[in-house]
Amino acid sequence: MKQAVRPGRFAKDHRTEHERRDVDNVLGGDIQSFIDAEKNLGGIATAV
Numbered sequence: 328m329k330q331a332v333r334p335g336r337f338a339k340d341h342r343t344e345h346e347r348r349d350v351d352n353v354l355g356g357d358i359q360s361f362i363d364a365e366k367n368l369g370g371i372a373t374a375v
Contacts, residue, residue, distance in 0.1 A: 336348065336350050337350060338350050338353040338354070338361075340361050340364060340365070342365070342368065343361070343364040343365055343367070343368055345360065345361055345364035347360060347361075
C-alpha cells in the first residue's frame with residue numbers, strides 16, 4: 328500500500344481507490360478497511 332498524506336488530510340490507496348479522512352487513525356494502525364478493499368480486488372493482503 329502506498330501512503331501519502333496531503334494537505335487535504337486523507338489517506339488513499341491508489342490501487343483500490345479506497346480513501347479515508349481520519350488520517351491519524353490510519354497512521355495509528357487502523358488499516359482494516361484498506362485490507363478489506365484489497366481483498367475485494369482479489370489480491371492477497373497480509374496484516375503485519
